[in-house]
Amino acid sequence: MKAVEVIDLVKYYDSFQALRGVSFQVQEGEIFGLIGPNGAGKTTTLRILATLLKPSSGTVKIFGYDVVKEADSVRQCISYLPEDAGAYKELTGLDYLKFIARFFAKSESEFKQMVEKGVQMANLGEKIKAKVATYSKGMTRRLLIARALMVNPKLAILDEPTSGLDVLNAQDVRKMIKDYAKNGGTVLLSSHNMLEVDFLCDRIALVNNGQIVKSGTPNQLKEEYKASNIEEVFIEVVRCSGTC
Numbered sequence: 001m002k003a004v005e006v007i008d009l010v011k012y013y014d015s016f017q018a019l020r021g022v023s024f025q026v027q028e029g030e031i032f033g034l035i036g037p038n039g040a041g042k043t044t045t046l047r048i049l050a051t052l053l054k055p056s057s058g059t060v061k062i063f064g065y066d067v068v069k070e071a072d073s074v075r076q077c078i079s080y081l082p083e084d085a086g087a088y089k090e091l092t093g094l095d096y097l098k099f100i101a102r103f104f105a106k107s108e109s110e111f112k113q114m115v116e117k118g119v120q121m122a123n124l125g126e127k128i129k130a131k132v133a134t135y136s137k138g139m140t141r142r143l144l145i146a147r148a149l150m151v152n153p154k155l156a157i158l159d160e161p162t163s164g165l166d167v168l169n170a171q172d173v174r175k176m177i178k179d180y181a182k183n184g185g186t187v188l189l190s191s192h193n194m195l196e197v198d199f200l201c202d203r204i205a206l207v208n209n210g211q212i213v214k215s216g217t218p219n220q221l222k223e224e225y226k227a228s229n230i231e232e233v234f235i236e237v238v239r240c241s242g243t244c
């Protein structure tokens with residue numbers, strides 16, 4: 001089944017056109033990455049999918065539900081993690097996970113399962129009982145990713161999940177995302193780190209200047225452009241656009 005179907009998505013901020021006809025699909029169980037430089041339109045796309053921003057035109061469906069006409073049904077399928085998300089600093093990590101789980105769990109046993117899963121995913125050891133105010137950036141990010149995934153969304157929308165993290169924390173977060181998809185979840189993420197998506201994503205779309213300039217599996221793209229990594233592919237695609 002199609003988890004995401006985006007057709008000819010356009011977004012204007014006043015007279016500025018941030019998205020110029022973006023189309024892509026994500027299949028259930030995939031990790032799909034929107035990759036591109038700062039200002040390419042990744043966050044705008046993700047915020048529209050998360051029902052936080054209205055498109056100017058085009059169609060977006062999440063598991064068959066229209067993000068404009070059926071926003072409530074879409075919200076029940078997704079978990080969205082913004083790039084600049086924060087957690088309540090005065091709560092402990094554990095209390096924060098419990099606070100979130102209360103909104104989503106339909107029974108006491110589901111609540112317990114969610115919290116247990118969140119604690120396991122965040123993998124913060126004894127620090128889970130310390131206040132979020134005492135966490136490093138990496139620890140907070142791990143808590144937030146755990147929060148987004150523990151509620152078992154059909155689709156996790158993660159904006160720059162590893163942004164600002166050191167190598168070890170970034171690797172932990174990537175593993176959390178991989179494990180989530182291995183267990184049947186679908187993930188749509190954005191990144192401007194073109195090297196990490198090789199490891200993480202089943203398929204990627206390269207976004208530049210409000211448009212998807214190329215999409216495929218990382219291997220397909222590297223082969224097509226005889227490149228050793230996605231950064232080289234991106235440079236080649238942008239260099240060639242309009243001239244090759």
Ligand SMILES: Nc1ncnc2c1ncn2[C@@H]1O[C@H](COP(=O)(O)OP(=O)(O)OP(=O)(O)O)[C@@H](O)[C@H]1O
Pocket residue numbers: 013016018036037038039040041042043044045192
């Ligand atoms: N609220 C807004 N009002 C006006 N312009 C905006 C607004 N939000 C984004 N933009 C513009 O739209 C374009 C796309 O921005 P967007 O945040 O979607 O890019 P991005 O690919 O997520 O970038 P980054 O990697 O830096 O987060 C940029 O030129 C940005 O300046």
